[in-house]
Amino acid sequence: MPTRNLVLVLGDQLSPRLSSLTTADPSHDTILMVEVEEEATYVRHHKKKIAFLFSAMRHFDKKLRSNGWNVEYVRINSRDNTGSFTSEVARTVERLKPDRVLVTEPGEWRVLNEVNTWSDRLDLPVDVLEDDRFLCSRTEFADWAMDRKQLRMEYFYREMRRKTSLLMDGDKPEGGRWNFDSENRKPSRTDLLIPSPAMFKPDAITKDVLKLVDERFGDHFGDLTPFWFAVKSEQADQALVHFLETALPLFGDYQDAMLKNERFLYHSVISHYINAGLLDPLYVCQSVEAAYRAGRAPLNAAEGFIRQIIGWREYVRGIYWLKMPDYLRENFFEAERSLPTFYWTAKTEMACVRAAVTQTKEEAYAHHIQRLMVTGNFAMLAGVRPQDVHEWYLAVYADAYEWVELPNTLGMSQFADGGLLGSKPYAASGNYINKMSDYCKSCRYDVKKKAGDDACPFNPLYWDFLVRNENKLRGNPRLAQVYRAWDHMSQDRKAAYLESAGRFLGDLD
Numbered sequence: 001m002p003t004r005n006l007v008l009v010l011g012d013q014l015s016p017r018l019s020s021l022t023t024a025d026p027s028h029d030t031i032l033m034v035e036v037e038e039e040a041t042y043v044r045h046h047k048k049k050i051a052f053l054f055s056a057m058r059h060f061d062k063k064l065r066s067n068g069w070n071v072e073y074v075r076i077n078s079r080d081n082t083g084s085f086t087s088e089v090a091r092t093v094e095r096l097k098p099d100r101v102l103v104t105e106p107g108e109w110r111v112l113n114e115v116n117t118w119s120d121r122l123d124l125p126v127d128v129l130e131d132d133r134f135l136c137s138r139t140e141f142a143d144w145a146m147d148r149k150q151l152r153m154e155y156f157y158r159e160m161r162r163k164t165s166l167l168m169d170g171d172k173p174e175g176g177r178w179n180f181d182s183e184n185r186k187p188s189r190t191d192l193l194i195p196s197p198a199m200f201k202p203d204a205i206t207k208d209v210l211k212l213v214d215e216r217f218g219d220h221f222g223d224l225t226p227f228w229f230a231v232k233s234e235q236a237d238q239a240l241v242h243f244l245e246t247a248l249p250l251f252g253d254y255q256d257a258m259l260k261n262e263r264f265l266y267h268s269v270i271s272h273y274i275n276a277g278l279l280d281p282l283y284v285c286q287s288v289e290a291a292y293r294a295g296r297a298p299l300n301a302a303e304g305f306i307r308q309i310i311g312w313r314e315y316v317r318g319i320y321w322l323k324m325p326d327y328l329r330e331n332f333f334e335a336e337r338s339l340p341t342f343y344w345t346a347k348t349e350m351a352c353v354r355a356a357v358t359q360t361k362e363e364a365y366a367h368h369i370q371r372l373m374v375t376g377n378f379a380m381l382a383g384v385r386p387q388d389v390h391e392w393y394l395a396v397y398a399d400a401y402e403w404v405e406l407p408n409t410l411g412m413s414q415f416a417d418g419g420l421l422g423s424k425p426y427a428a429s430g431n432y433i434n435k436m437s438d439y440c441k442s443c444r445y446d447v448k449k450k451a452g453d454d455a456c457p458f459n460p461l462y463w464d465f466l467v468r469n470e471n472k473l474r475g476n477p478r479l480a481q482v483y484r485a486w487d488h489m490s491q492d493r494k495a496a497y498l499e500s501a502g503r504f505l506g507d508l509d
């Protein structure tokens with residue numbers, strides 16, 4: 001039977017209820033899925049990330065076929081694979097001669113731009129459908145943002161709570177408050193019984209993919225094995241249930257904590273499943289609410305978790321589409337240093353950075369506070385070019401796609417947008433890391449020392465950063481107290497800070 005619609009399903013669109021699939025009809029339409037070289041290499045993604053996506057795509061292909069779909073699946077090592085979406089769609093159009101192409105809007109600006117050229121290039125209608133797996137459409141976000149002086153996540157989040165009815169008590173927030181964050185800042189404790197995320201044994205499909213990735217992308221960053229990620233939605237569901245049962249109750253309390261020997265703490269480790277389409281974000285939040293309503297998790301945990309998804313996740317996506325493509329070039333502090341090599345090798349004496357990079361290399365995962373307050377904080381204090389930092393985060397994490405990674409990196413962690421996402425930079429000295437983790441105990445640097453060769457580098461770098469960017473930051477009311485503290489410091493102390501920072505940065509170069 002001739003193909004009516006050619007439906008392109010991208011690697012992060014592995015959801016049966018995807019708008020392009022619910023619009024299409026298995027009896028007339030053909031699905032196209034392609035493992036694209038260009039996508040795997042435009043930044044050199046972590047080996048585990050590539051393996052996760054290719055394996056999840058192959059499992060999704062199998063599922064679609066068993067549901068009666070006609071699927072054209074092009075493997076990366078197929079002799080005919082031409083290596084880009086555009087050329088693969090063109091090749092399939094040439095062969096199947098469909099009436100039109102259907103695609104759910106891609107998550108990344110770069111890919112959407114490419115898709116927007118297809119209609120002319122192929123001389124065929126191309127329908128780009130909204131991605132309704134997100135709760136807030138791009139237009140809805142733009143409407144919300146219009147005429148607002150500040151785009152604060154907290155206000156957006158309240159709208160999303162009302163819209164989804166999650167944790168609502170009539171028109172009031174459950175528990176009388178929108179946000180229980182003040183209860184979610186407990187420092188780490190080494191005597192806690194900490195669960196690990198659900199882990200899955202590679203099946204035959206995954207084993208094939210692991211071999212392929214090893215052969216083809218062996219020189220990319222990161223360890224390929226042990227590989228324990230879920231690669232199909234049934235497994236991702238199990239991972240969610242496991243999180244609800246073992247970690248959710250303490251998710252809130254220890255959300256900001258870090259421990260040297262505990263990589264996952266009470267985090268869910270499901271962002272890569274949600275972002276690839278294996279888990280539905282609303283369903284995840286509803287499951288968390290159900291656990292709270294059944295008395296299996298406290299409100300601070302459930303609210304804190306749901307805020308990350310219907311608040312932060314939706315909000316950063318809105319910002320991305322609102323501000324692209326200019327957002328990519330933002331560099332508020334005009335930072336120009338290259339990313340230090342230890343972001344790839346973990347060869348640094350800073351125990352906190354070493355732990356975060358080592359775990360990133362081994363797991364393609366680090367939790368939020370490691371990303372924000374260790375590797376992100378260090379890069380900002382050291383004056384690393386935000387675009388270098390962005391490329392690193394995009395490459396090394398299994399959950400990284402530009403729509404979510406870029407605002408988190410450039411905006412939240414580097415303050416490169418000058419304060420669109422946050423009201424002040426997330427800059428911190430070693431004191432914060434010491435309070436929230438046990439890293440400092442085994443570090444060659446002394447977190448209590450403020451300057452000198454043995455001083456924790458975060459201490460002098462913190463002041464150096466504030467002095468270096470004084471003209472941009474002194475007017476910020478949230479930093480007034482910090483600058484007052486600097487003003488009251490003795491000249492000797494100021495000089496010692498700046499000299500230590502200068503020496504450390506000199507060695508870094």
Ligand SMILES: Cc1cc2nc3c(=O)[nH]c(=O)nc-3n(C[C@H](O)[C@H](O)[C@H](O)COP(=O)(O)OP(=O)(O)OC[C@H]3O[C@@H](n4cnc5c(N)ncnc54)[C@H](O)[C@@H]3O)c2cc1C
Pocket residue numbers: 266267268269270271272274275305308309312313314316366367368369371372376393394397399400401404405406408409412413
């Ligand atoms: C510099 C930097 C880069 C980041 N890059 C990414 C990225 O590429 N992809 C990504 O999904 N997240 C990114 N984040 C956000 C966050 O760190 C990860 O979502 C989280 O660590 C994933 O682990 P988890 O599933 O255990 O999350 P949990 O701590 O269990 O949180 C639950 C869920 O909330 C969502 N979430 C939490 N925080 C955020 C956030 N700030 N933005 C969007 N969603 C959030 C995720 O879906 C996550 O699975 C980044 C944060 C920073 C500071």
Ligand code: SF4
Pocket residue numbers: 349350351352353429430431433434439440441443444445446447456457458
């Ligand atoms: S002393 Fe400083 S560098 Fe060392 S672990 Fe603590 S914060 Fe990190």
